[in-house]
Amino acid sequence: MTTYNLLQNYWWFIMSVLGALLVFLLMVQGGQSMLIHYAKPDKRALLINSMGRKWELTYTTLVTFGGAFFASFPLFYSTSFGGAYWLWMLILFSFVIQAISYEYRSKPGNIYGSRFYDTLLLVNGIVGPVLLGVAVATMFFGAEFTVTKSNILNVQAATISQWGPHHGLEAIANWRCLLFGVMVFFLARTLASLYFINNIDDDEVNASQRHLLLVNAGVFVPLFIAVVVVILTASGVAVDDSGNAQWVPYKYLMNYLSMWWALVILLAGVVLVLLGIGKSLIKADYRRGIWPAGIGTVLVVLTLFWVVGYNNTAYLPSLLDVQSSLTLRNSSSSEFTLKVMSVVSILVPFVVAYIAYCWYKMDRRRLTTRELDDTDHKY
Amino acid sequence: MEELTNVVDWSRAQFALTAIYHWLFVPLTLGLGIIIAVMETIYYRTRSEKWLATTKFWMTIFGVNFAIGVATGIILEFEFGTNWSNYSWFVGDIFGAPLAVEGILAFFMESTFIAVMFFGWKKVSPKFHLASTWLTAIGASLSALWILVANAWMQYPTGCEFNPATMRNEMTSFAAVALSPMAVSKFFHTVLSAWTLGGAFVCGVCGWMLLKKRNYDHCQRSLKVGAWVGVIGIVLTMITGDTSAITVAKYQPMKLAAMEGLYKGNHGQSIVAFGILNPGKQPFDDKDPYLFDISIPYGLSFLATHDFKAFVPGIEDIINGVTYDNEGNEINTVPYAERMKRGHQLQEMMAQYSAVMNGGNTMLTDSLKAAINADFKHFGYAYLDKPEEAVPNVPLTFYTFHFMVTVGGYLLLFLLLALLFVYKPQILNQAKWARWWYILAIITMPLTYLCSASGWVVAEVGRQPWTIQDLMPNKVAISDLSAGYVQTTFWIFAVVFTALLIADVSIICKQISKKSLTDLDIDNDKK
Numbered sequence: 001m002t003t004y005n006l007l008q009n010y011w012w013f014i015m016s017v018l019g020a021l022l023v024f025l026l027m028v029q030g031g032q033s034m035l036i037h038y039a040k041p042d043k044r045a046l047l048i049n050s051m052g053r054k055w056e057l058t059y060t061t062l063v064t065f066g067g068a069f070f071a072s073f074p075l076f077y078s079t080s081f082g083g084a085y086w087l088w089m090l091i092l093f094s095f096v097i098q099a100i101s102y103e104y105r106s107k108p109g110n111i112y113g114s115r116f117y118d119t120l121l122l123v124n125g126i127v128g129p130v131l132l133g134v135a136v137a138t139m140f141f142g143a144e145f146t147v148t149k150s151n152i153l154n155v156q157a158a159t160i161s162q163w164g165p166h167h168g169l170e171a172i173a174n175w176r177c178l179l180f181g182v183m184v185f186f187l188a189r190t191l192a193s194l195y196f197i198n199n200i201d202d203d204e205v206n207a208s209q210r211h212l213l214l215v216n217a218g219v220f221v222p223l224f225i226a227v228v229v230v231i232l233t234a235s236g237v238a239v240d241d242s243g244n245a246q247w248v249p250y251k252y253l254m255n256y257l258s259m260w261w262a263l264v265i266l267l268a269g270v271v272l273v274l275l276g277i278g279k280s281l282i283k284a285d286y287r288r289g290i291w292p293a294g295i296g297t298v299l300v301v302l303t304l305f306w307v308v309g310y311n312n313t314a315y316l317p318s319l320l321d322v323q324s325s326l327t328l329r330n331s332s333s334s335e336f337t338l339k340v341m342s343v344v345s346i347l348v349p350f351v352v353a354y355i356a357y358c359w360y361k362m363d364r365r366r367l368t369t370r371e372l373d374d375t376d377h378k379y
Numbered sequence: 380m381e382e383l384t385n386v387v388d389w390s391r392a393q394f395a396l397t398a399i400y401h402w403l404f405v406p407l408t409l410g411l412g413i414i415i416a417v418m419e420t421i422y423y424r425t426r427s428e429k430w431l432a433t434t435k436f437w438m439t440i441f442g443v444n445f446a447i448g449v450a451t452g453i454i455l456e457f458e459f460g461t462n463w464s465n466y467s468w469f470v471g472d473i474f475g476a477p478l479a480v481e482g483i484l485a486f487f488m489e490s491t492f493i494a495v496m497f498f499g500w501k502k503v504s505p506k507f508h509l510a511s512t513w514l515t516a517i518g519a520s521l522s523a524l525w526i527l528v529a530n531a532w533m534q535y536p537t538g539c540e541f542n543p544a545t546m547r548n549e550m551t552s553f554a555a556v557a558l559s560p561m562a563v564s565k566f567f568h569t570v571l572s573a574w575t576l577g578g579a580f581v582c583g584v585c586g587w588m589l590l591k592k593r594n595y596d597h598c599q600r601s602l603k604v605g606a607w608v609g610v611i612g613i614v615l616t617m618i619t620g621d622t623s624a625i626t627v628a629k630y631q632p633m634k635l636a637a638m639e640g641l642y643k644g645n646h647g648q649s650i651v652a653f654g655i656l657n658p659g660k661q662p663f664d665d666k667d668p669y670l671f672d673i674s675i676p677y678g679l680s681f682l683a684t685h686d687f688k689a690f691v692p693g694i695e696d697i698i699n700g701v702t703y704d705n706e707g708n709e710i711n712t713v714p715y716a717e718r719m720k721r722g723h724q725l726q727e728m729m730a731q732y733s734a735v736m737n738g739g740n741t742m743l744t745d746s747l748k749a750a751i752n753a754d755f756k757h758f759g760y761a762y763l764d765k766p767e768e769a770v771p772n773v774p775l776t777f778y779t780f781h782f783m784v785t786v787g788g789y790l791l792l793f794l795l796l797a798l799l800f801v802y803k804p805q806i807l808n809q810a811k812w813a814r815w816w817y818i819l820a821i822i823t824m825p826l827t828y829l830c831s832a833s834g835w836v837v838a839e840v841g842r843q844p845w846t847i848q849d850l851m852p853n854k855v856a857i858s859d860l861s862a863g864y865v866q867t868t869f870w871i872f873a874v875v876f877t878a879l880l881i882a883d884v885s886i887i888c889k890q891i892s893k894k895s896l897t898d899l900d901i902d903n904d905k906k
Contacts, residue, residue: 057490059490064482067456070459070467071478077459078468081461082461085461085864086864096451107886107890109889110886158762160546333549336550336551337473340550341480347484348483362503376435
């Protein structure tokens with residue numbers, strides 16, 4: 001394997017880490033989608049303030065995920081974002097309305113009233129995870145696009161990447177992509193319940209969240225099994241050494257089998273998620289379920305990224321022209337750029353360390369109504 | 380072709396709309412970030428509860444403003460992909476890296492420590508809290524650094540070469556990209572202008588409070604920090620503005636010519652202090668460029684080169700490829716018509732390269748690649764229909780530039796006056812004419828915002844029609860979308876951003892006008 005190929009694989013690994021962390025942090029969105037279950041202002045305030053202290057972490061991870069994709073695999077950025085226009089625009093709108101809602105909802109003079117901002121949070125809580133799930137699912141099930149780099153020389157029609165007429169709406173209408181998105185949504189809600197149980201010190205909230213955990217996990221687990229079955233039975237695009245691409249049945253299943261370590265990690269992740277959920281449901285005083293479930297989620301999502309990108313697989317198959325499919329080799333930045341960014345990525349553990357330290361200090365005590373009463377800055 | 384023009388126009392309009400809204404909030408985040416960090420430092424050293432109250436007051440405004448800045452920022456990043464997909468591929472290898480570095484190094488710093496700043500008062504030590512406030516401010520500036528590096532590269536592409544095999548530009552030197560003269564001057568000029576805006580904002584808010592005869596001590600404390608940050612900001616903005624002008628003169632002479640409405644250049648070129656452009660003026664006609672103008676002799680030559688006698692080329696000189704050195708010798712640069720011709724030749728060579736690149740004739744491909752890169756600075760001209768297409772909107776560039784400079788000069792005087800109040804506090808509340816300063820401070824606030832936005836209009840409109848200077852015009856950079864799609868999202872953005880802006884302004888006004896600011900010093904309200 002050449003240095004260039006190693007760097008491409010390394011950056012796909014970085015993308016998979018960012019993607020996995022993003023899915024884990026979508027618990028903020030999952031929590032927002034639960035606001036409809038809480039009518040009492042004090043309980044609602046507890047939930048919102050608990051999530052409100054973390055929303056920026058999710059947001060920043062999403063922005064960094066986008067920026068890192070742009071830097072490391074610009075052809076994906078150019079093709080998927082420019083092509084699936086409506087899908088990405090809807091995702092962006094849902095995050096725009098989230099960003100201001102926490103800060104504005106309880107401020108005097110916010111014009112539209114706190115209910116309005118709570119509704120925006122609810123919209124982001126539902127639309128965000130579902131559509132991000134749909135967008136990721138296109139990596140498995142393909143999308144309607146073609147890539148012709150020489151178009152840049154055509155003065156009249158210079159666009160390199162061209163997409164089908166529906167520009168992303170067709171992905172939302174695709175049952176497999178939608179199934180993936182809905183699964184992500186219920187995963188986010190499940191993780192949110194586990195997070196609230198851990199982060200909020202309130203008996204009523206604790207009891208209601210354990211009930212919601214049962215419901216949401218009850219929906220999530222069958223959906224997850226369905227998604228895994230759909231993925232493992234789906235065809236994927238394999239690429240040979242000369243760059244020729246072709247559809248191969250059960251490609252992702254074969255990838256799991258040939259990358260056995262990914263399969264082991266997948267199974268470990270599933271066990272951890274089930275452990276976090278199960279123990280939280282069985283033991284009424286167990287509050288740490290978010291940790292095994294969160295780590296498990298990260299592990300599972302990591303392997304999904306690996307089977308869709310590694311092992312000579314196209315991570316964005318083209319349904320219109322298989323040779324246009326995007327692979328780690330044909331869509332990445334140059335070797336020099338990947339090297340430069342790899343040097344920068346050495347700082348990532350330092351970044352993770354200070355984030356962990358800060359939140360360790362901030363979350364040592366669980367959130368209570370009393371703390372909110374004593375706080376100047378609250379949502 | 381008409382459809383293409385519409386998509387380009389709507390894509391530009393959408394990006395401009397998002398950028399302008401984003402820039403309404405970012406400079407205040409940058410400026411106020413420094414101001415609250417200084418205020419908290421004073422609190423940390425004095426442990427005065429009043430300084431704590433003042434710090435928290437400005438922090439609340441910072442938080443409201445920060446949220447909407449973040450909201451508009453995410454759109455900008457993703458719009459490079461959604462609306463400018465060709466651009467994303469053509470230069471993603473270079474442009475993407477600063478964005479990724481921005482995310483990893485700056486955004487996480489900002490988002491982590493801002494949480495400590497707002498929620499950590501009772502959870503971390505005062506020293507840790509102070510460090511978090513400073514790191515939030517530094518994180519915001521670091522974020523600005525990387526996005527400005529990316530923007531500067533679009534104005535002055537450097538540290539890269541074209542790879543005809545991938546049909547894109549590829550980075551060859553990260554240092555050349557990150558430390559280009561354009562990036563350095565742009566970063567300092569932009570961030571320091573944000574300090575000015577932060578200072579003017581504090582003055583404006585205090586002006587309003589003082590006009591209402593309330594919060595005297597709070598205003599005194601706020602002005603002490605705000606005015607100093609503002610004065611330092613405006614002085615350094617002027618100095619870096621001078622550096623920016625030299626950089627623009629060197630790398631974007633067409634922009635400089637448009638900024639001055641200069642069609643025919645001269646040695647010892649004067650600068651227009653005030654002027655009204657002739658709206659009917661076009662390159663190469665005989666009309667006078669100005670209906671009225673007051674000019675300062677030798678001013679533009681000095682501004683552009685620090686040499687009173689230097690030749691500054693006008694729009695027509697640049698199109699014709701003519702300029703002069705200091706000794707008066709004519710230097711022939713490449714005329715635009717010739718650049719268009721060479722651009723077409725480059726396209727032919729690239730097509731030839733594509734045809735032979737897999738044939739194993741490395742000697743031929745290497746020589747073609749070398750020939751392509753030797754002339755690549757002319758590549759974008761192949762897409763122009765006529766040389767005049769490379770002339771930006773002169774009136775818009777001219778008027779916004781002059782507005783920016785005029786308001787910048789006024790801001791220096793205004794902020795120096797604010798400093799006078801700081802050191803002669805009796806004037807602040809007793810002199811009859813102080814009331815006029817309060818009113819002036821309120822008016823200055825929106826003026827500063829307009830000045831700041833004007834700077835960006837000059838920078839971005841002045842480089843049209845290029846998305847990447849000389850390499851890629853807007854019409855080639857866009858995504859494969861219909862005009863209707865972009866038009867729809869444009870209006871959605873316009874409505875959403877306007878609604879959010881109204882809420883933002885309303886919350887800030889409410890915060891400022893709260894009658895019961897007991898924490899601040901209500902006892903002094905009777906003064």
